[in-house]
Amino acid sequence: MKIDIVSVFPEYFDVMNLSLLGKAQEKGLVEVKAHNLRDWTHDVHHSVDDTPVGGGAGMVMKPEVWAECLDQLLGLEARDLQAGEVGGAIHSSRESRQAKGLTNAAPRLASRSADPSEAADHENPDPQSDQGPILIFPNPSAQLFTQKDATELSHSSHLLFGCGRYEGYDARIPDYYRAQGVQVREYSIGDYVLNGGEVAVSVMLEAITRLIPGFVGNPDSIVTESYTGEEPLLEYSQYTRPTSWRGLEVPAILTSGDHAKVDRYRRDEALERTASIRPDLVQALDCKRLDKKDKAK
């Protein structure tokens, strides 16, 4: 998977060379490159922002600088949209806010400088899902990024993240690239506001890349996690040795050796915990999949 990140603080992503992501890069599973947005400016101050049209506090990131950068990274030529395309772009942007997991039209990246040998380098279990680069903007006002999104994006061969700062980026940027046929996503990582998109991109990147086959040593460890699978529940509590510690005991059933009972205990715990902390996840469960004991919980 090729990952490009654009930021005014590209050094922020030096940590991507550490830990499991660093190892995955060494293994050739992922290739992460952070770019400085200011490299695409032409003025002496390398300015990337301007005051909001219509007034208001703060600064907004300029579309021209972003577009020069994104055109180059996506291999697109600059062009003005025609009236109909602009309408379509705005329409698709609205749709994206309504529909979770939006699917844009197949990318029209005619002049993309794609090296065909590159595609074969990527671990992509489902080539059908790979429709060219996906452009992702973190945005506190966008739809929530979930495990489902991480799973879907882990099948892509090229992700391009644009980190906003200040009051955000000009709203025409995502609209323009959608109209160009690029798959564009905007995601919030939670109901709080950060100083910029860098932390949000780090969070999304970690959630996505660890799902790439070969990334984690034991693939079973990501199968039973919270939010994962057909029935996304919060995960049950885990314990290790010693079974008795400072007056606290591991639940006896876990040391019984009876796997069916252990499975039942863990499922009950996951259901109870999810119902108490995240009732929305329980409400979203498919009732047909629940057995009598589940329902009693």
Ligand code: ADE
């Ligand atoms: N930028 C600032 N806050 C953010 C959030 N909560 N999610 C994504 N991007 C952000």
